[in-house]
Amino acid sequence: MEITVKTAQQLRLTADEFELIKQKMGRTPNFTELCAFSGMWSEHCSYKNSIKWLKTLPRDGGRMLVAAGEENAGLMDMGNGFGVVFKIESHNHPSAIEPFQGAATGVGGIQRDIFTMGARPIASLNSLRFGNLKDKKTQHLLAGVVKGIGHYGNCFGVPTVGGEVYFEDCYHTNPLVNAMSVGIMQANKMVSATAKGTGNPVIYVGSATGKDGIGGASFASADITHDSVQELPAVQVGDPFQEKKLLEACLEVLETGAVVGMQDMGAAGIICSTAEMSAKGEVGMHIDLEKVPTRQQNMKAWELLLSESQERMLMVVEKGREAEVVAVFEKWDLSASTIGHVTEDGLLNFYMNGTLEASIPAYELVLGGGAPQYTRENTEPKYFEKINAFDSTALADIQDLKATAEALITLPNIASKRWVYTQYDSMVGAANTSTNSPSDASVVLAKGTGKALAITVDCNSKYVFANPYIGGMIAVAEAARNIVCSGGEPIGVTNCLNFG
Incomplete structure (x- = not known):
């Protein structure tokens, strides 16, 4: 089989990347080798378009037991000789095509990232975004995703203790399905x-x-x-x-x-x-x-x-x-x-x-090694002009507060999400202390450690859309406030950034 630029492009590699691969290999790769580069140089594995910005995040702290990004998940000191392992990850595209299996395997994958380090998962959370709830496709996706999360988590035996669900027209084609797992382990036994x-x-x-x-x-x-x-x-x-x-x-x-x-x-x-x-x-x-x-x-x-x-x-x-x-x-x-x-x-x-069948230098495939890193051009979106021109003082006063309140609580983003969370087992393991006493963040006993963990996942996507810098700050602040309001001390943050 002749390997050409067209072959590379069919595998979602660019012409420039094909030339870079040939340069690194010192020859034209065969099809199997090119497939390997296609997978490993995807944004999903290499972060080639985003790693420049991800590296600017704060990555050091007194409680960190492994450097950020160095292992499958973050590991932080929770005291008494134990560590808390946590990570959040998306499974958006599979969920858009087959919502049940897409969401279910997202839950499974994030749990493996926890126990591959030697930790026992004790809690799951999720953050979901869908299109207009009146749309039949959105209803199909919502039902399938929620059922998939519940099926895998309930059968696996880890409680789903928190999450969020929002609806916005922009997620019609591509819903966001983010799954988080939290586990505990003896701090000195990380694999x-x-x-x-x-x-x-x-x-x-x-x-x-x-x-x-x-x-x-x-x-x-x-x-x-x-x-x-x-x-x-x-x-x-x-x-x-x-x-x-x-x-x-x-x-x-x-x-x-x-x-x-x-x-x-x-x-x-x-x-x-x-x-x-x-x-x-x-x-x-x-x-x-x-x-x-x-x-x-x-x-x-x-x-x-x-x-x-x-x-x-x-x-x-x-x-x-x-x-x-x-x-x-x-x-x-x-x-x-x-x-x-x-x-x-x-x-x-x-x-x-x-x-x-294939012979490839391992270093050339991976993030931090030979995988390319790009600095993409960026410009401020036109819609910012409209947002910045908005004047809240020009809004008319509300005439009927009761009617307005009743209208607000029927909006899908504000209405009860009971239909969703009752499909998740929040009590398996009998460590979730916040099921009968709801709090701003879930509080889960870390059995055998003498500790409890306060855990939350938060983001107001509209704030991020209106101003990504301030919206990002607000997401971190909101999560930290929810931990504090539940009596916890914030010790670590992870993120799952979903972009076009």
């Missing part, structure tokens, strides 16, 4: 997503790989149109009961001390986990793809690399201790297969039945 130790085995654990979710990372970075429904295979399919077993098995296997590093096979699947773990450890990997458990026959190398099938982890373990690890996963009726080993040359070499 890093790092590969090291030449010759150490690389073990694939969890569910088998299928063709669902192929190209999901680049799909998540593309424009959504009415034709996007044709990309249904890019939406993953989740199994919360399988993930519950994976959680328990992972936490148990970490107690053996045999695990060197572990990472969720999330966005971009095997290529992402192998690349990021290798680049971080400044090593390479030899991977035999025919050893990857599959649930569909005759999967090609690029399909195996890019599949985002759910409930899977990649582990590097100490050489000679493979049997200990496999035994734990067999106990939980989960697959554990040695698919390769760590090398010292920095290359990701993927073989299929002895044939080398």
Whole structure:
């Protein structure tokens, strides 16, 4: 197969990026290699258009136990020798195409980011945005997303303790589905997503790989149109009961001390986990793809690399201790297969039945390594002129306060969200103290730590639309106030920024 600029563009790479890849490789990549770059250089994985600005966020603090952005989630000191792990992540495009599975797998993915570090998830939250509620499509999306969040969270056994739902016409085509997870762990037992130790085995654990979710990372970075429904295979399919077993098995296997590093096979699947773990450890990997458990026959190398099938982890373990690890996963009726080993040359070499299918320097694939970083031109939107010209003093006085109040409480953004949150199990685990005594932020007992955590997710999107700088400040301030009003001390902030 001849690889050309057109091939690269079909994989959502630009002509300039294709030339950069050839320069880095010292040759024209084959199709499998180009697919790997497509996934890893997507905005979803590389933040190539936004990392410049994300780096300006405050990233230091006395309670931080890992540097911001260095691991799968944030880890902060909560006292008494324990740490709180937390992260929020979007699953917007899959939810726009298949709302139930899109939202469900968003919940599953964020939980794996928590327990891959060695933490036990104790709470979930979500932040949702939909179009006009009178629209049939919005009603379909709302029903599917809420059902998906409830299904996965309720079955997985972690309480959904808070969230928000807003409606605005601009979200008609592309709803926002942001899922947050919070977990606790002993602060000195964090497992890093790092590969090291030449010759150490690389073990694939969890569910088998299928063709669902192929190209999901680049799909998540593309424009959504009415034709996007044709990309249904890019939406993953989740199994919360399988993930519950994976959680328990992972936490148990970490107690053996045999695990060197572990990472969720999330966005971009095997290529992402192998690349990021290798680049971080400044090593390479030899991977035999025919050893990857599959649930569909005759999967090609690029399909195996890019599949985002759910409930899977990649582990590097100490050489000679493979049997200990496999035994734990067999106990939980989960697959554990040695698919390769760590090398010292920095290359990701993927073989299929002895044939080398791809050879790529791990460093060149990842954020902070060879992935491009752009500074995009920006101009102030025209609509700012209209907003800045608005004069609130020119508004007429309200004549009938009672009628106005009654009209306001019927607006979807103000009306009760009881229909939504009653579909979520908020009491599983019996640690949510705020179910019967509602507060500005949820207060959840962190059992065994002598502590409780106050948790919230907040944003007023209209403020951000009117003035992104001040609106961003208000979002942080609102969240902090809600923590304080519930008796908590704000110790950390995470964000999930959703842009066009």
